[in-house]
Structures are given as structure tokens and as C-alpha cells.
Amino acid sequence: MTEMSMIQAIHSALDVMLERDPDVLIFGEDVGYFGGVFRATEGLQAKYGATRCFDTPLSEGGIVSTAIGMGAYGLRPVVEIQFADYILPAYDQLVSEAARLRYRSGGEFWAPITVRAPYGGGIHGGQTHSASPEALFTHVAGLKTIIPATPYDAKGLLIAAIEEDDPVIFLEPKRLYNGPFDGRHDLPARPWTGHASAEVPEGYYKVALGSAAIRRPGQAVTVLAYGTMVHVALRAVEESGIDAEVIDLRSLVPLDIDTITASVNKTGRCVIVHEATRYSGFGAELSALVQERCFYRLEAQIIRVTGWDTPYPHAFEWDYFPSPQRVAEGLRRALEG
Amino acid sequence: MRNQQPLSLHIPVPHARPGETPDFSYLTFPEAGATRRPDSLTPEAQMRDLPYSLIRVLAEDGRAVGPWDQHLSPDILHRALRAMLLTRLFDDRMFTAHHQGKTSFYMKSTGEEATAVAPSLALLPGDMCFPTYRMVGFLMARDYKLANLVNQIFANAGDPMRGRQLPLLYSAREYGFYTLAGNVGSRFGHAVGWAMASAYRHDDRIAMAFVGDGTTAEGSFHEAMVFASVYHAPAILCVTNNQWAISSYQGMAGGEETTFAARGIGYGLPGLRVDGNDVLAVYAATLWAAERARANHGATLIEFVTYRVAGHSSNDDPSRYRPSDEAGAWPLGDPIERLKAHLIAIGEWSEVLHEALATELREQVRAAAKAGEALGTHGQNPPPKHEMFDHVFKEPDWRNLEQRRESGADS
Numbered sequence: 065m066t067e068m069s070m071i072q073a074i075h076s077a078l079d080v081m082l083e084r085d086p087d088v089l090i091f092g093e094d095v096g097y098f099g100g101v102f103r104a105t106e107g108l109q110a111k112y113g114a115t116r117c118f119d120t121p122l123s124e125g126g127i128v129s130t131a132i133g134m135g136a137y138g139l140r141p142v143v144e145i146q147f148a149d150y151i152l153p154a155y156d157q158l159v160s161e162a163a164r165l166r167y168r169s170g171g172e173f174w175a176p177i178t179v180r181a182p183y184g185g186g187i188h189g190g191q192t193h194s195a196s197p198e199a200l201f202t203h204v205a206g207l208k209t210i211i212p213a214t215p216y217d218a219k220g221l222l223i224a225a226i227e228e229d230d231p232v233i234f235l236e237p238k239r240l241y242n243g244p245f246d247g248r249h250d251l252p253a254r255p256w257t258g259h260a261s262a263e264v265p266e267g268y269y270k271v272a273l274g275s276a277a278i279r280r281p282g283q284a285v286t287v288l289a290y291g292t293m294v295h296v297a298l299r300a301v302e303e304s305g306i307d308a309e310v311i312d313l314r315s316l317v318p319l320d321i322d323t324i325t326a327s328v329n330k331t332g333r334c335v336i337v338h339e340a341t342r343y344s345g346f347g348a349e350l351s352a353l354v355q356e357r358c359f360y361r362l363e364a365q366i367i368r369v370t371g372w373d374t375p376y377p378h379a380f381e382w383d384y385f386p387s388p389q390r391v392a393e394g395l396r397r398a399l400e401g
Numbered sequence: 402m403r404n405q406q407p408l409s410l411h412i413p414v415p416h417a418r419p420g421e422t423p424d425f426s427y428l429t430f431p432e433a434g435a436t437r438r439p440d441s442l443t444p445e446a447q448m449r450d451l452p453y454s455l456i457r458v459l460a461e462d463g464r465a466v467g468p469w470d471q472h473l474s475p476d477i478l479h480r481a482l483r484a485m486l487l488t489r490l491f492d493d494r495m496f497t498a499h500h501q502g503k504t505s506f507y508m509k510s511t512g513e514e515a516t517a518v519a520p521s522l523a524l525l526p527g528d529m530c531f532p533t534y535r536m537v538g539f540l541m542a543r544d545y546k547l548a549n550l551v552n553q554i555f556a557n558a559g560d561p562m563r564g565r566q567l568p569l570l571y572s573a574r575e576y577g578f579y580t581l582a583g584n585v586g587s588r589f590g591h592a593v594g595w596a597m598a599s600a601y602r603h604d605d606r607i608a609m610a611f612v613g614d615g616t617t618a619e620g621s622f623h624e625a626m627v628f629a630s631v632y633h634a635p636a637i638l639c640v641t642n643n644q645w646a647i648s649s650y651q652g653m654a655g656g657e658e659t660t661f662a663a664r665g666i667g668y669g670l671p672g673l674r675v676d677g678n679d680v681l682a683v684y685a686a687t688l689w690a691a692e693r694a695r696a697n698h699g700a701t702l703i704e705f706v707t708y709r710v711a712g713h714s715s716n717d718d719p720s721r722y723r724p725s726d727e728a729g730a731w732p733l734g735d736p737i738e739r740l741k742a743h744l745i746a747i748g749e750w751s752e753v754l755h756e757a758l759a760t761e762l763r764e765q766v767r768a769a770a771k772a773g774e775a776l777g778t779h780g781q782n783p784p785p786k787h788e789m790f791d792h793v794f795k796e797p798d799w800r801n802l803e804q805r806r807e808s809g810a811d812s
């Protein structure tokens with residue numbers, strides 16, 4: 065075990081997989097010589113050679129379409145989209161091609177690709193460096209969507225994603241790269257150092273896609289969160305003293321529905337937290353699932369705490385980003401309802 | 402026949418990385434004045450030499466030479482010099498402001514000022530520029546208020562964009578400056594659509610759009626090119642080739658296989674390749690393409706060859722990926738120094754006048770920065786919170802109204 069930040073854990077996963085499997089190769093904008101704008105691939109080109117980890121032209125559509133072609137040939141490309149906000153030029157490739165290749169060819173062709181993209185807010189990135197586009201992918205049949213919240217999970221889930229034979233969108237909460245940010249931007253930033261889930265094995269291991277993690281057991285109310293919001297929710301629980309059960313979904317597709325229903329059936333209350341805009345957000349799906357499966361156990365309306373339905377506003381970042389205070393307010397409403 | 406040797410994957414490598422000697426030997430170009438200037442209505446097929454040449458007007462000795470010299474008035478040249486110098490001083494001041502925590506982000510255009518300033522002076526009122534984030538010089542040449550820029554950069558209550566955008570992503574419709582966004586390339590097609598609309602309405606306006614060398618790889622660049630070609634859109638489509646796209650050299654966008662100007666050939670669009678650090682050449686090429694567009698002969702692709710002297714942005718350290726003395730080895734010089742030498746050579750300028758101008762502009766920038774700081778730097782005194790919910794739609798829908806209340810912005 066070594067202590068790693070999330071970005072180090074991601075780097076380690078890529079390193080392990082390049083070492084292990086000659087069919088794994090990494091490419092994207094500025095990922096080669098430079099090692100990526102967040103340094104996820106630092107040194108990998110020098111270590112494994114230019115054909116294993118290389119720069120691409122500035123074209124997200126080109127990156128994903130060539131990855132699909134390589135995947136269909138038999139390789140396992142792991143591509144980086146510099147910011148999730150910039151994945152949209154590749155959206156057609158992901159939705160119309162990667163997601164359907166297997167289905168439409170009757171299983172003859174498939175795209176075992178992993179698309180990594182830093183996502184989410186909290187870094188003063190404004191409209192085009194802060195988005196949370198997960199619902200654009202969870203809505204598409206044929207895509208898997210993964211969002212880690214800790215260094216340990218980031219590495220284990222990324223290795224599992226790379227070994228998947230289906231296309232995986234791997235969204236990395238960039239505000240968590242260097243520390244477990246809990247929404248308290250008024251306090252000094254904390255590093256991962258000393259955090260239990262920053263203890264990461266140096267070698268190969270997997271965290272299965274489709275399994276949620278209970279980050280804090282509780283009886284009063286269930287909180288469903290992922291990415292940075294897991295830490296914000298834990299902070300809200302700590303500050304409010306409410307005995308909430310905080311579930312880190314980790315995997316949006318496939319979803320660990322059993323852990324969710326077991327928890328809500330126990331608590332009878334549910335708060336859903338995400339940074340993305342509320343309307344048609346992933347919270348809407350979670351809310352519908354909980355309502356369909358736990359209806360007779362629910363004692364209060366399901367509460368959503370989310371980003372507002374506006375583009376991500378630069379100067380209003382901390383009014384937009386769900387705060388521990390807003391989450392705690394949501395918990396109280398769920399307890400009153 | 403099957404291949405005798407197994408295939409191997411080609412990965413382009415730049416000429417020099419940190420620790421190596423800067424090497425611009427890949428950039429060959431003719432003497433100033435040597436490139437011919439066909440009539441602007443010449444069919445594209447008769448001009449296929451131009452994308453491989455380099456249009457240059459300013460010679461080593463500061464004289465303006467050759468067929469592309471437009472004999473611009475000293476007044477225009479003085480305005481160009483002032484705007485370029487103002488841009489550079491403003492960039493330096495705001496970059497420092499970032500180091501002091503007064504803004505969240507900044508990007509400089511150092512070394513590339515001519516590519517923004519000359520088009521600004523050459524276009525007519527009513528034309529629209531679809532800029533990149535490295536083109537504040539366009540606004541400087543039109544006397545846009547420095548206060549607006551500073552307030553936008555500080556995202557304070559005076560920000561005309563109301564705190565919604567990253568620093569630099571200005572919008573100034575009255576000044577012929579289309580709204581910027583952080584995603585690169587996506588507005589290239591807007592310029593073509595704007596130009597088509599002008600033609601549709603039988604107006605006489607043209608559009609001028611810019612992307613960086615790196616951004617030519619985006620699909621949006623190619624889509625715009627084919628529409629411009631098919632509809633003879635009255636547009637000037639420009640590639641600012643500053644040799645780098647963050648850490649990726651221009652060869653990563655295909656610049657080693659052919660020139661960016663030569664991308665026009667496949668679309669049947671004339672391609673001009675221009676010394677981007679020669680403000681007279683940039684001006685002349687813009688006028689040529691504008692003349693062609695206004696005569697209903699359609700679009701031109703222009704490559705401005707220049708160099709990104711600064712890092713990509715305030716988050717970037719270019720010494721990690723290119724030799725730190727590369728800017729000093731750049732063979733096309735500095736646009737401000739070259740124009741200054743020209744004005745001195747023709748007896749229209751002096752070192753003393755130059756120093757006085759620099760002092761005046763430095764003071765102007767300092768005063769604007771101070772006023773902006775007084776109104777509020779990043780995080781202090783933003784626009785009223787409820788404005789976060791405005792302009793999502795023309796009229797707010799029930800969600801905007803409910804969430805405005807829920808966020809506490811109404812109280």
C-alpha cells in the first residue's frame with residue numbers, strides 16, 4: 065500500500081495497465097510528452113514509448129472515432145478528453161457508434177474503449193471547465209458511466225473499466241484530484257494525506273463496476289451521491305448531526321440498485337445530491353427508481369439538492385455548487401416531510 | 402501485393418524539446434516583397450502557389466516593399482502601433498493581477514498582437530469578427546473601454562457579461578466582436594452563417610473568423626470551410642498559426658504535411674499565407690480577402706504565421722515542453738518592434754515618441770486596473786446573485802423563478 069492522491073491513483077492504474085497489456089494504449093490532447101494538463105499521464109510516454117501514450121490533434125470527435133476503430137480491431141484504447149465540457153464534439157461517436165456497435169452488428173463488432181474526462185466544478189473554471197454531463201451518457205443504452213470519489217476506487221474502477229468489453233465513460237471529479245474537497249471553500253484545502261481511502265495498492269486490483277459503497281451507515285435518511293458530492297454530503301452530515309446513511313454510487317451505469325433500495329427501505333427517506341443541473345439530471349432517474357421500488361416504505365418526499373438549471377456561472381460558483389449547508393437543509397426537509 | 406515490412410505507427414515529434422536548441426529550420430520563407438499579389442478576383446485555381454509562399458511587406462531594414470504594400474497612411478500605422486502596445490501592456494498587467502489573486506485566469510497574446518489589431522483596422526463598421534480568446538487587440542484598436550475589460554476579468558459588478566464567463570471571454574456586439582466561449586472552434590461556422598445571412602439580405606457586410614493552428618483539427622473548422630465554399634460566403638476565415646496548441650506543436654495539427662493555408666485548396670478556397678508579425682502584411686491580406694468577399698467572390702482562407710511568446714495561459718508552464726529560449730529564436734521578429742522600426746525609417750516616429758507613448762499607455766492601463774480593483778477583484782463584489790438566473794431564456798421559466806427563490810437570491 066502507498067498513499068496516493070486521486071490523480072496519482074489514476075496515473076498508477078494507467079501505468080499498471082500499460083505494463084500488463086500490450087493492447088492498452090493511451091491518447092488524447094497533450095497527454096504524451098507533456099503528461100496531460102492534470103498530469104494523469106506524466107512520464108508514461110517516456111516509460112512505454114511514443115506509440116503507447118501519445119498526443120492527438122485537437123479533435124474530440126477524432127479521438128473517440130479512432131478509438132472506436134482501434135477497439136473494433138482488438139486494442140483497448142484509453143482516451144482522455146481534456147475536460148468533460150469538451151466531450152460534446154465526440155457525442156455523436158459515443159451515442160450513435162460506440163454505444164450501438166455491438167447491438168447493431170449482432171455481436172460481431174464492439175468497442176472496448178475507456179473515455180476518461182475530468183468533470184465537475186469547484187475550480188473557478190466557468191462555463192467550459194466545470195460541467196457535469198453524466199446524464200447525457202446515462203441516458204444512452206450501451207454506455208457505462210463511472211464516477212469515483214476516492215483514490216482507492218479511482219484506480220480499481222479505472223482498471224475494471226479498461227478491462228470491460230463495453231465502452232465506459234469514466235468521469236473524474238477534478239476537484240478531488242488533490243484532496244477530499246467537501247464544499248467548504250472557506251477553509252484551507254486538505255490533501256488526501258491521511259485519508260483512509262488514499263491507501264492504494266501499487267499493483268493490479270479491480271473494484272467491480274456496478275457496486276455502490278456505503279460511506280457512512282445511518283438510520284434516519286439515505287443520501288445518494290457520487291463524485292465530489294460524496295464528501296460534501298459527509299460534511300453536511302457531520303455539521304448537521306443527522307444520522308444519515310451516505311451511499312457513494314461510484315457506478316451510475318450499471319447501478320447498484322439493491323444497495324439503494326435496501327437503504328431506503330430501512331430509512332424511509334431519501335436525499336439525492338449532484339452538481340449537475342436538476343431538470344432531467346441523474347437525480348430524476350434515481351428519484352423515479354426509489355419511488356417505484358420503495359413506495360410503501362417512503363415516509364417523505366424525495367429531495368434533490370443539485371446545481372441550478374443554468375449554465376455554470378463563473379462568478380457565482382459557490383452559490384451554484386451544492387454546499388454542505390444546502391445538503392443539510394435537504395436532510396432536514398426529508399426528516400420533516 | 403502484400404507489404405514486405407511490417408507496418409509501424411507514425412507519431413510526429415517536434416524539432417526541439419526542453420534542453421534542446423530551438424530549431425525553426427522547418428519554416429522557410431521568401432524575402433519581404435517577393436510574393437506576388439494577383440488581383441483579388443482571380444480564380445482560385447490560378448493562385449495555388451500562394452498557400453505555400455509567405456506574404457511579407459516589412460523588410461529587414463524597416464522599409465515597406467513589394468506588391469502587397471498598401472501605402473497606408475501614417476495615421477493608420479500610428480493607430481496600429483498604439484493598439485498593439487496597449488494590448489501588450491494590458492496583457493502584462495492582467496497577468497500580474499492573476500499572480501496576485503485578483504482574477505481566476507488569464508491568457509496573453511504577446512507576439513501575436515498584429516493578427517488582431519490589423520484586421521480590426523481593416524474591417525468596416527457592420528462587419529463582424531468571430532475571434533479567439535487571444536484577440537483583445539481587436540478591441541484595443543477600436544477604443545473599447547478598458548474598464549469593461551478589467552471588470553470582466555475581475556468578474557465584478559461592472560462586468561458587462563455579468564460574471565457568467567471566464568476572464569477574456571468577452572462579447573462586444575457594437576464593436577463587431579462576437580461572443581467568445583471556452584470551447585475552441587465552435588464559432589467558425591457561425592461566421593459563415595453570418596456571412597450567408599448578409600448575402601441573403603443583400604447587405605454588404607462580411608464576416609472574419611479566427612481559429613488557432615491546433616483548432617483546425619476540429620470538425621467545426623472543416624464544416625465551416627465546406628459551407629463557405631459551397632455558398633460563396635462573404636467571409637475571411639483565418640488560422641492563427643502560433644506554432645503551439647498548449648504543449649502540442651503545429652505538426653500535431655498536420656502542419657508538417659502541408660501548410661494551414663493549403664487547407665483551402667481541397668475546398669477550392671483561395672489560401673493566403675501571411676507573415677503574422679508584419680502588421681502591414683496582415684492588413685494587406687485582410688483587405689485583399691475583404692475586397693474579394695465584397696465583390697461576391699466568396700471566402701478566403703488566411704494563415705497568419707506567428708509565435709505564441711507567452712505560456713498558453715496562467716495555468717501553463719511552457720518550459721515543460723519547449724526550449725525556454727525558443728521565442729528568442731523565432732525568425733519573424735516582434736510585431737511591435739517591426740512596426741516601430743518602419744515608422745522610424747519613414748521619419749514618422751522616434752525612440753523618444755515611443756517611450757512617451759509607452760508611458761501614456763502604461764498609465765492608462767494602471768488607472769483602469771486601479772478602478773477595477775476598487776470596484777472589486779475576483780470573488781469580491783460580484784454582480785447581484787439573482788442575475789445568475791437571467792438570460793437562460795428570454796423570459797425566465799418557472800424553474801428559474803423557483804430556483805432563484807430557493808437559492809436565496811431574491812431575499
Ligand SMILES: Cc1ncc(C[n+]2csc(CCOP(=O)(O)OP(=O)(O)O)c2C)c(N)n1
Pocket residue numbers: 093122146150153533535583584585612613614615616617643645646647709713
Ligand atoms: C473543444 C475544446 N477542446 C479542448 C479545449 C482545451 N484547449 C483550450 S485551448 C487549447 C489549445 C488551442 O490551441 P490553438 O488552437 O493552436 O490556439 P492557441 O491557444 O495557440 O491560440 C486546448 C486544447 C477547448 N478549449 N475546447
Ligand SMILES: [Mg+2]
Pocket residue numbers: 613614615641642643644645646647709
Ligand atoms: Mg496555436
